[in-house]
Amino acid sequence: MFFSCLYSLYEYQDIIANGQSLVLTVNEQNPDKLIDELTCLCDKWAATINILV
Numbered sequence: 212m213f214f215s216c217l218y219s220l221y222e223y224q225d226i227i228a229n230g231q232s233l234v235l236t237v238n239e240q241n242p243d244k245l246i247d248e249l250t251c252l253c254d255k256w257a258a259t260i261n262i263l264v
Contacts, residue, residue: 213252213256213258214226216252217233217235217252220237220245220248220249221240222237222238222239222240222241222245223235223237224236224237224238235249246262249262
């Protein structure tokens with residue numbers, strides 16, 4: 212279900228597993244909205260988010 216939510220993000224491009232981390236590649240059309248969506252999703256699943264620019 213978590214991955215389905217990630218894939219459904221409008222800005223989603225790709226996701227790669229890197230050890231125990233996931234690297235999500237997205238378009239930067241609306242970064243503030245995307246950060247809010249990712250924060251909400253990660254809070255729901257008790258996941259940690261680190262944003263790399």
